Amino acid sequence: MTQTIGAAHPNPPTVPTIENITRKQRRFEKPQRSQRITAAWLIAPAAVLGITFVLIPIALTFALAFTNAKLVSPQGPQFVGIDNFTRLFGDPVFWKSLRNTVLFAIFVVPIQAGLALALALLINVKVKGVNFFRTVYFLPVVTSMVVISMLWLFMYRQDGLINQLLAQLGITGPDWLGNPTTALASILFMSVWQGVGFHMVIWLSGLQTISQDMYEASAIDGATNWQQFRYITWPALRQTRTFILVTITISAFSLFTQVQVMTQGGPLDSTSTLVFLAVRAGYQQQQTGYAAAISLIFFLLVLSVSLVQRYLTRDKDVKK
């Protein structure tokens, strides 16, 4: 710090003088009102918008869950205690949706993260055409999930592209989305296909921060590829790993678009999710109070999983 100031100054003052000045300035600045007022002005737009459209809705999620609020209603919401929750816990569709949401996340997170890492390792070489491959793998990410869902809705038909392809191999494919045992897995496969390119790019940015010297040095010591991955690559990717884990988990729990476009929760509620259920209650049936109760459960689920993940990653920090 002192060096920078000294370098810019025509006759560099001595270090003690600078420290005196900055200390004096700091003491002078601390009660400076102008800085506080400027800060207030700069923060005000974000604060107003953030409070109105994020903080108040969060508070409302908690508050409305205990009321009979309706989306459009002449009367205001009335407090009904835990009625919404008793109704919710007595509804088998809720339990099915909770199960589907959790199952989806449990499978999507390791599959998508693992495949994305494999793709990143495959692409992280200096060979001709690597940019082309990277672009193609990334194409589904750029394509909107609504479009992807529509396209795969057609491909998954009983007489669709996938089953015709399987027929060439002599396999009779099921009605992927019409069958309760395959519907959720089909949505899962498609979701991984769509999202894996995004996480590939993130793994790639992590991989590129690792110094090449480490690999060269370990190669001289006779390390195998697996050993290099296990003892150099994997530990170096710790931060990337945490980020990828958290982002995939949250987006997996929020599963909605695919269900809305492809199955509407069916067949037999085998693809219904918490968000889909909340939208059906709060938008189609206009029961905001009930939808808030579902949102609250969803919020607590995401929160607890995030906290567990944070705890697990922090634990490894301490060990290091």
Added chain:
Amino acid sequence: MTETLSHVAEVVPPAEKVSRGRLIGGYLVKIVLVGVFGLPLLFMFVSSLKPDLQIFGDLTSVKAFIPVGDISLNNYSAVFDRVPFWQFMMNSIVLSVLTVVLGIIVNSMCAFALARLRFRGKMVILGIILATLIVPFETLALPLLWWVNKLPYYDGSIGWLDTYEVQFVPFIANAFAIYLFYQYFDSIPKELDEAAKVDGASWFTIYRKIVMPLSGPAIATVAILTFLPAWNQYLWPLMSVQTESLRPVLVGLDYFKQLNTSWGQIMAYASLITIPVCIVHRLPALLHQ
């Protein structure tokens, strides 16, 4: 040291040989994957040029991926007849651009104050922003729907539902964008502020003339990271807007599902949505070359 390393690398020919075999294997895997990721999208585009009967007929052979047979733009003209496509497209563009541009201004101002100014309560504000990062929008969507319906609108009426504003104003302030800006601003030397202060610059001038021009990479990152979700908005416009002329292009796809389904038209509409995004996405790389 490096000389020795390159020397060692040169005198180990077996490793080279293995890596050549690997190179070919790697290419094979990569090309198969190009098929896995590229063919469905190619299928979408090719099918958009065919009449429905032929789409189904071609499914059994490789013709599904080749534009042969009765090729025309009929599906596209049918799309333009059936829905106000350009209106939908315009809405999507305007909404995403507004979200991105206003977001960059509002969020960077907030981040600037948090990173460079000294005032009480800064850590509390930063803590709240970080805490909201783990709240997915989906948890707020339904209470928010109820809430915007109670907010006063600028013309004096009550309720924002079915307006243009309800589709972008709630998404301007963005915790992730603030956090990214904050991190970047924090890494810019604070001595610049002091120097500018000595020259009589106001904090706003420092923000506008010094910090923002130095933050090109952060602005680009935030722009990309906020554009894609804004463009891909689906749940929110589906619920908050009913008027056809206000709808974004993705919600427009629903029209083709409801009325008698023509898959050729769906594929044409899907291609029309997808091609511009792919071009926008490739634009930076193309300009770079």
